[in-house]
Amino acid sequence: MSCEWIKLTSQDTGKAVFVNLVNTSAIESHKKGALIWLVSGDKDVTLYVTETPDEILERAGAIARRQEA
Numbered sequence: 001m002s003c004e005w006i007k008l009t010s011q012d013t014g015k016a017v018f019v020n021l022v023n024t025s026a027i028e029s030h031k032k033g034a035l036i037w038l039v040s041g042d043k044d045v046t047l048y049v050t051e052t053p054d055e056i057l058e059r060a061g062a063i064a065r066r067q068e069a
Helices: 053-059
Strands: 005-009 018-021 022-031 033-038 047-048
Touching: 005 022, 005 047, 018 047, 022 053, 033 053
Parallel strands: none
Antiparallel strands: 005 018, 022 033, 033 047
């Protein structure tokens, strides 16, 4: 990935949250956004965001943006 930190939007508060993708163990679809699993010592930490997994990975440069037909 070309970027470690990414700005996302919390589903709970609607405010910006900054996520260090190096500490992310999984990103999965959830309702109209994504559930992010973070590595945090001895317990699971999760974060619900409004962006989809594809949007998150596109912003991080991990996957190419889709071409519009």
